[in-house]
Amino acid sequence: MGAEEQVTMFIMAVFPIYMAAFILYAVRAVKGPTIPDMVLAIDAMTFDLAAFLVVLSIFFKSPILIPVAIVLALWIYALDIYVAKYLEAREMGE
Amino acid sequence: MSEALYVYQSVGVLVPLLGGAAFALPLFTLVIKRKVFYDAYTAFFSLVALVLASYNYVLVRAEGKPLLYAFGGWPPPLGISYEVDEFSAVLGVLTASVMFLIVAYSLWYTRFMRGYEWYYTLLLGLETGLLGCLYTGDVFNLFVMLEVLSISAYALVAFYRSRPQAVEAAMKYGIIGATATTIYFIALVFIYGALGTLNMADIALKSRLITAGVGPISPFSNGLFGNAFIAASLAIALSLWAFTYKAALFPNHFWLPDAHPEAPTPVSAALSGLVVNVGVYAVVRFLYTLFGPKSFLISFRDAVMWALLVLGIASGLVGALLMAVQSDVKRLLAYSTVSHIGLIFMGLSIGTSSVSEDVATLGLTAALYHTVNHSVGKALLFMGVGVFINLLGTRDLDKLSGSGKLSPLVMGAVIVGFLQLMGAPPLGGFFSKLLLYQSLIEAGLIVPAVLVIAISAVSILGYLKVIYGLWAKPLKEAPKQVAGMAVPKTVVLVMAVACIALGVLSPMVTGLLAGSINASFTDSGVRDYVNSFMSFAIYVVKYLGGG
Amino acid sequence: MPSYETFVMGVLAILGLVSMVAAILAILERDLVKAVIFSAIQSTAYAFMYYLLMAPDIALVYIPVAIGLYPAVVLFLIKKTERYEGD
Amino acid sequence: MAININSYLFTVLTLAIFMNLAISLYGIFARPSLIKKIIALTILADTANTLAIMVGYRGWPSPSQPVKPPVLTVLKPSREVIKEFASTSVDPLPQALVLTAIVIGLAVTLFLVFLTLQIYRLYGTTDVRKVAKLRG
Amino acid sequence: MDVLNNVLIVIGEIMVAVGAVADLIASTGMNRFPNFFVRLHAATVGTIWGAFVPLIGASLISIGADFLGPYRYFAAGGAVVTAVLVLILAPAGSHALARAAHRSRAARVFPKVVDHLEEDRGGSDA
Amino acid sequence: MGRWQKVVITASMVAFVALLALALSAGGLGFTLPAGRVRDVARWYLFTTFNPDLELFSAMAPEGVTSIVWDYRGLDTLFETAVFFLAIIGSVAIMRDIKTGGGSKPKGSTGLSPIVKTVTRITVGIILAVAASIALHGHLTPGGGFQGGATAAVAPLLILVIFSRYYIERLGVSKNAMLAIRSLGLVGIAVTAFIVLAVTSLQGGVAYVFQNQPKPYAPAGMPYEVGGSLTGGTLLLFNIFEMFAVSAGFTIIFLLLAIPESEVLGVLRGGEDGH
């Protein structure tokens, strides 16, 4: 079995595990109950998604798919920050 | 250099140049603070647009075939191309000239305005969008240009930001407008999905070849995907919804009476006179060139035509009836726009598959002639009445009473404009309505033909109310400032002369316009449209095959 | 026989359903902040979908716009206006 | 045509997308809050874009050979490499169109956000029904 | 060379597998834990072992994987930069959320043994 | 809203979806399962996006989407940026005469916690570097001007939200400066669109607006390779200008949105009128 096939098989094996985790995160994100809960769930989901996207780019044999992961991680952090600001501050600009 | 590939730089340069002019304007605001500069800048670029648009018209007439400009040098289905036939060239000249007059009027109008630099930027953007919509030969580029046009229009409607009605009208216009263009995008997805191309000429070619039983062969976009009939029908249905929204046809007219009056007066003129034309233009382009009488959608197209005829009548009646009860002058004019759009749609919906080509082109000629008349007349009215509104600071007809006495010259021009829209004999409006009536009769549509007269008759009430109010009643309030009106006076005078000329020279004008329609929408016209595209593509294919 | 392609299609189907649930909740939710966050979930599902449909360019545009900018702008807006949709 | 599991799953996706279209249109036309309308508008635009991307997708050349993004990764390509590239890559045109459409949607949405803000400043509410009452 | 590549791939695969398992457990924790502040810990498991470790693992795999073609160092570099950013940004994001949740009282700290922050704040400001 | 109106709306939604579903089931789009082939146009794009054998008919950039966006269909993108530009101008027009840095700074600490602030100090540079990489490699790997610019816009957004609008103003990020950068970027895009045309016309040759690589009938073009590295001709210039324009545009939006309402209402009450 060549390295290529072995890596692909391996990623196929972890594929369902990741998907199960995403669905569980999504359940929490939809359930809430509070806003920080939802954002935290999206947050955790997306950082894992970023990791998974990198793994998937090996699966698809297209390394150029990588930048998606970094952009996703960056903007999810920004989402955290402004939800936090929304909850905390009186004015978004202060 | 092959003759087929003659590069019409004036076609390609015009619209990007205007866009670039708009891009650069905010840069100058950081350096130059004098208003004169911005006046001159905007006037200069709109003059350039006028010159180039006129040149394009002359060029189209001289070449005798649609002008094709391939951006980036890529052959059409691969790249974007502008394809200007006589129809779009005529509308281009109309747009550029009315827009030039509107800009000239704006020089006076903005004399006390704060934020005029943003106003001018948006006005240039509006002109870019208008001309781009008319010249483009690519359905997706049409979507982009529609957005350029729309976003400038939303922003200009909301320009008086401290007036609640203005902002609300812009919101209503904007949110449904954005939905409409998104729906149009879905239609494009269907078109690309089924026909595999976005170029107008290519779509026209394919839709004709399917009927002829020949496999759809096109140099760069061979073949079909899925069920082209359903996809194209759906695409037409969706895109017509978007276009009739832009044109403010009856069920989609609800935004217009709010949005048009609330904009600054020159912008009202542009919106009512020019922006709605784009909707009309796109409908004509889709129903006559892309999926024309020879296309594979004949039965569906006929149904659409009938629907448009009914909606046109409804639009005409609703506009005319509601116009009579308005007390706000600009709102009255806006309802008049709805009514006239109804008439124009009646003209363009004659060409079902059952009528002969001659009658169809006659109807289209009437629609085009009426479009021209309506644009000039409506822009004249908005600007003429706008002078009084600006002087007295109100739009209420009661408070404006007698204001015509302030400037008999402007009042005279306004009366000419009203007569034009009413359809009084020596003016253009009369002849276009007559032509419309005639074409409806020839198509055997007696009831709609009678309704044209009924609509005109109903609308006369509203117009007479304004004329009477402005002219015959005594002046109630003293004006703020009357001096220094040379510019608006010149503008309305020019437009009034144009109205008269459109009427007096009617045989000539009709001849010219009929020639344009014949060159664009008869069977041979559409074939020319396709051939311009094909000759380029075939040249490239030959080159690739040989090298 | 399930192939690799089936897995990708399956994930796409799951993402479609997730986005549908999130979109319905976003439209029906009365608390606008929660609606924004639901629409962020929907956008995340779409972004993943674009990735699986081999459109990294679109994902790269879509993520800043739909996950980053829309929620930010709308949250700014909600902060300045009102949080609950009237009934 | 035999029932194909891939086809079934893709149809599920398509139907979910159409459902999103419907729900967002409902949001635009029937919900009273302007902010909710803006959220619905973004969902509508995104869904239209997803539809376009789906039109550009292609089936896999073989069950173990995934399709590729339309980016050539060999910088000195031979004829064979380009042929291989053209037979495994997805359609780039819808992607370019969607890129344009996303930016346009963003621009319109941003402007609508400012308008909503201005409406709130002038009317004190973002509920269209109250706005309609207030304007009289 | 081949051996080294295989070793890298195997190490990377182990890390990715650890990530998958940690991820599943963290998402379970997200659903089992009673309130926001406790869920923060599950989220940390999800981001460090669930994201950081597999990112490094993926980077090792792509260095070792010849079949990825000329862009595999691009993949590896991208994965490393992403990992570093996750390592720096994720805790900051969690912290910002936690602080905001506590200050705005959006999430209750219950069950709890002690809340020194509430005591020191005196419950006065928000 | 009346009940019947709601019924009509719901019914029309259902009809719309039913219509689309009908189209789908009848194979209107032909993609109940994606076909194994692409459309003919797409094959041409894929064949000509980077094809050294086909020197006079290739965009010479390996990234298919970017070459479509800026070369094959550059006009769309020019006007797409125009839409964004006009939206920003419209927003600026709504917020005219209102200063972004106005108002007095409140006493006490502003912004979020010091930990987040310090993290931002470190990561801003990383974010900008990544954004620049995405933009500058737009002709080679996925990404491009808009993507890079949007990523770069995270930096000012984070600074604005985490510190405060006073801090970002003190760094020299003001509305006017951003407007200048944005306009410069857009003018750069417009000039790049015309550059081959202008140079060729001066030499008496034939070229098209938006021309990048030479065509058989318009044999002028930008070099696609400089010193052995691919630059994609005009694509690189477009990407750079677009990055600046987009990030500045986003920053303007956030600066405008960060103005507190009290300031705005003060100016609005001053009032202006028109018809």
Place this chain on the structure above:
Amino acid sequence: MSRAVRAVGPGLLAFVVYIVFSGSVNTYNIVTGVVVAAVVGFLTANITVSNPGKLGEVGRLGWLIAYAIRYFFIDEVRAHVDVMRRIVHPRMPINPGIVRVPYAVSSDYAMTTIANSITNTPGTVVVDVDTERKVFYVHWIDVKGVEPEVTRGISRVFEFFASRIFD
């Protein structure tokens, strides 16, 4: 300290990130990388207050590496296993609370490193920080005690390294 000098640190960081992210070292990347580094350094010089002199001290780098190794292979593993055990345990044994954790380092960077390390270790999350009293408020999943001597155990290791790397 002039802006150019201060720009060195962030510029260098930007250059390294740019090259790593691009994934290859060729002429194009180096040229554009230098330009990007210069621009980014200039832009962020006033935000990232750094002392370029510190970059040259090899000792600090050594401590950083030692810290990284210890952190990822000992502290993280222990904490992860602990929290994961709590999650999958049928009774879910948690005992949460927010406690004060005092710290003694002075610079912002050191403080942030400690805080991020605490947060990145499952089981403890920094909820708030009081820079005047030099106290972290840490949410602890298993409160073993509220006295400063007990809570100090959370941060002791991180503080030891952070003060050597940054102060």
